[in-house]
Amino acid sequence: MEFSSKLLENAVSEMSQLPGIGKRTALRLVLHMLKQPASRTQLLADALVKMRTEVKFCKSCHNISDVDLCEICSNKSRATDTICVVEDVRDVMAIENTSSFKGIYHVLGGKISPMDGVGPHDLKIDSLINKVKQGEVKELIFALSSTMEGDTTNFYIYKQIQEYNVLTSTIARGISVGDELEYADEITLGRSIVNRIPFESSLKS
Amino acid sequence: MEFSSKLLENAVSEMSQLPGIGKRTALRLVLHMLKQPASRTQLLADALVKMRTEVKFCKSCHNISDVDLCEICSNKSRATDTICVVEDVRDVMAIENTSSFKGIYHVLGGKISPMDGVGPHDLKIDSLINKVKQGEVKELIFALSSTMEGDTTNFYIYKQIQEYNVLTSTIARGISVGDELEYADEITLGRSIVNRIPFESSLKS
Numbered sequence: 001m002e003f004s005s006k007l008l009e010n011a012v013s014e015m016s017q018l019p020g021i022g023k024r025t026a027l028r029l030v031l032h033m034l035k036q037p038a039s040r041t042q043l044l045a046d047a048l049v050k051m052r053t054e055v056k057f058c059k060s061c062h063n064i065s066d067v068d069l070c071e072i073c074s075n076k077s078r079a080t081d082t083i084c085v086v087e088d089v090r091d092v093m094a095i096e097n098t099s100s101f102k103g104i105y106h107v108l109g110g111k112i113s114p115m116d117g118v119g120p121h122d123l124k125i126d127s128l129i130n131k132v133k134q135g136e137v138k139e140l141i142f143a144l145s146s147t148m149e150g151d152t153t154n155f156y157i158y159k160q161i162q163e164y165n166v167l168t169s170t171i172a173r174g175i176s177v178g179d180e181l182e183y184a185d186e187i188t189l190g191r192s193i194v195n196r197i198p199f200e201s202s203l204k205s
Numbered sequence: 206m207e208f209s210s211k212l213l214e215n216a217v218s219e220m221s222q223l224p225g226i227g228k229r230t231a232l233r234l235v236l237h238m239l240k241q242p243a244s245r246t247q248l249l250a251d252a253l254v255k256m257r258t259e260v261k262f263c264k265s266c267h268n269i270s271d272v273d274l275c276e277i278c279s280n281k282s283r284a285t286d287t288i289c290v291v292e293d294v295r296d297v298m299a300i301e302n303t304s305s306f307k308g309i310y311h312v313l314g315g316k317i318s319p320m321d322g323v324g325p326h327d328l329k330i331d332s333l334i335n336k337v338k339q340g341e342v343k344e345l346i347f348a349l350s351s352t353m354e355g356d357t358t359n360f361y362i363y364k365q366i367q368e369y370n371v372l373t374s375t376i377a378r379g380i381s382v383g384d385e386l387e388y389a390d391e392i393t394l395g396r397s398i399v400n401r402i403p404f405e406s407s408l409k410s
Contacts, residue, residue, distance in 0.1 A: 002298060002302065004268050004270050004275055004276060004294065004297065005269045005270055010256065011253050014249040014252040020234075030256065033223075034269075040222070041253050042254055042257075043219055044223075045249075045253050047218075047220075048216050048219070048238065048246050048250050049246055049247055049250045050212060050216075054212055055212050058209075088236065089236060096207055097206075097207070
């Protein structure tokens with residue numbers, strides 16, 4: 001791509017560093033900014049820089065927060081002995097949206113993935129295990145995505161806390177509500193049969 | 206979407222103002238920035254603001270440029286009496302990539318679109334007509350997209366310059382090179398038959 005302006009080229013090149021944004025999309029976005037007032041671009045730039053430099057992480061669950069202890073961790077009505085282990089902030093938001101979990105979270109910040117050079121010590125695993133060691137935890141719910149890396153991370157944590165008296169569970173895998181059986185993949189369908197639940201308890205939810 | 210941080214929410218909200226970027230995509234992009242060094246976000250922000258505030262437009266063809274007269278307009282080897290009328294910068298880049306045009310461009314900055322509140326005076330049409338009036342132009346090539354708005358804009362300009370001695374042409378519409386006839390739409394296929402070209406001239410290109 002040949003640009004008629006270095007400034008334009010530079011803006012497109014920086015924009016296309018973002019994941020999923022190619023050069024063409026970046027150019028479309030940058031040209032859109034040119035049609036908008038300059039103040040809009042300034043607002044965007046300020047919001048990004050301010051967020052990047054000032055954002056904090058909750059000292060307990062490592063979720064993104066504007067204060068030292070996030071709203072969920074500091075909420076007295078939540079069960080602090082039930083911890084849902086998730087990969088990142090988006091998972092917290094997704095589970096919070098369901099309004100079906102009243103415990104607290106622990107945000108690992110990723111999954112163990114040797115292929116990408118991410119080991120256990122690059123994640124917030126130690127602080128989770130410390131919480132367990134201090135006897136603060138009754139149940140750990142693993143809610144990582146169901147991939148090789150997710151399973152590895154679950155198992156790594158499980159091994160570390162095995163000697164302590166903690167319940168562990170993983171979120172249920174099965175056929176999505178409203179889905180047709182014939183379109184479900186074999187592994188999911190197989191697991192949903194093996195891990196079937198009493199009909200009476202399905203009536204409750 | 207419930208955010209755990211105002212800074213995060215603000216950054217996502219600004220990002221999702223861009224066309225084609227929804228809240229979810231914006232969140233993914235912003236979380237990606239959080240995993241990268243803060244200097245990367247600063248570079249992006251600076252590049253966007255610098256581009257938005259400092260970019261210039263060529264005083265002759267209105268293409269984006271770092272100088273008053275763009276590289277194409279100031280290139281002595283190009284035919285300044287043959288003007289290709291395009292909608293925006295991307296079209297200039299696309300045609301330049303083909304290396305098949307040796308004239309200069311005129312960037313309108315959009316198409317006449319009453320539905321979107323864009324009239325002839327919101328576009329760089331007057332300066333094009335002035336060039337024609339001054340007898341500087343031998344041929345105008347309309348290279349707007351083949352939509353109702355594109356056709357309206359072509360026709361509006363055509364009407365204004367009819368009394369002057371200027372050749373006008375539009376780029377050829379037809380079956381794309383390498384395409385199968387059976388998958389072409391009827392209008393394109395129909396036009397490609399009506400506007401057929403001598404076989405000998407097809408051998409040259």
